[in-house]
Amino acid sequence: DTGVSQNPRHKITKRGQNVTFRCDPISEHNRLYWYRQTLGQGPEFLTYFQNEAQLEKSRLLSDRFSAERPKGSFSTLEIQRTEQGDSAMYLCASSWDSLNTEAFFGQGTRLTVV
Amino acid sequence: AQSVSQHNHHVILSEAASLELGCNYSYGGTVNLFWYVQYPGQHLQLLLKYFSGDPLVKGIKGFEAEFIKSKFSFNLRKPSVQWSDTAEYFCAVNINYGGSQGNLIFGKGTKLSVKP
Numbered sequence: 252d253t254g255v256s257q258n259p260r261h262k263i264t265k266r267g268q269n270v271t272f273r274c275d276p277i278s279e280h281n282r283l284y285w286y287r288q289t290l291g292q293g294p295e296f297l298t299y300f301q302n303e304a305q306l307e308k309s310r311l312l313s314d315r316f317s318a319e320r321p322k323g324s325f326s327t328l329e330i331q332r333t334e335q336g337d338s339a340m341y342l343c344a345s346s347w348d349s350l351n352t353e354a355f356f357g358q359g360t361r362l363t364v365v
Numbered sequence: 366a367q368s369v370s371q372h373n374h375h376v377i378l379s380e381a382a383s384l385e386l387g388c389n390y391s392y393g394g395t396v397n398l399f400w401y402v403q404y405p406g407q408h409l410q411l412l413l414k415y416f417s418g419d420p421l422v423k424g425i426k427g428f429e430a431e432f433i434k435s436k437f438s439f440n441l442r443k444p445s446v447q448w449s450d451t452a453e454y455f456c457a458v459n460i461n462y463g464g465s466q467g468n469l470i471f472g473k474g475t476k477l478s479v480k481p
Contacts, residue, residue: 284469291473293457293474344409344469351397354469357408358408
């Protein structure tokens, strides 16, 4: 499978714990995006990388959230001191860096904070 | 701030009925427009896209969408739906920065249920 891969698919954690998700984009894509989707809503942008540089962060990305993309390949999204409001589907997408291109999405990581 | 509005939260149709899902966006400049579909238990998949040129774009599975710039709209249509079209449909836009594009802004989605 050469699509966007996300791990784990599901994560249940206790409030206050730290969690980390991984995204492996399509190999030739140099842009990588993180989105969050809650019930009844469309995906909401969190952050994106061009190669290893994090170019934009949404105001939704509180200081408990951090994302990295070392070496411009896979990316990790870490949430520290999780809260129940962090429960959501976290989506990763990747694309080429060109004018007219679409983003390809992974299947997401569903986080449940109990 | 830019936003995308999808007018219908949940649409229920019988097989063979025609479909039109509304989408409006708020941005006065050049945009790229997309419809994504999410089948139950699956990831978001691109249905169709508009970058420039003919405002009537055709996508997969018989779907099409028309970009009407004056109305800031990009409505999705299908002449005859099938049970397998049951899914959630998301309209999305990104701003054409003239060399690259920013992040996608999504609508809240429309859930389509097709009765056999």
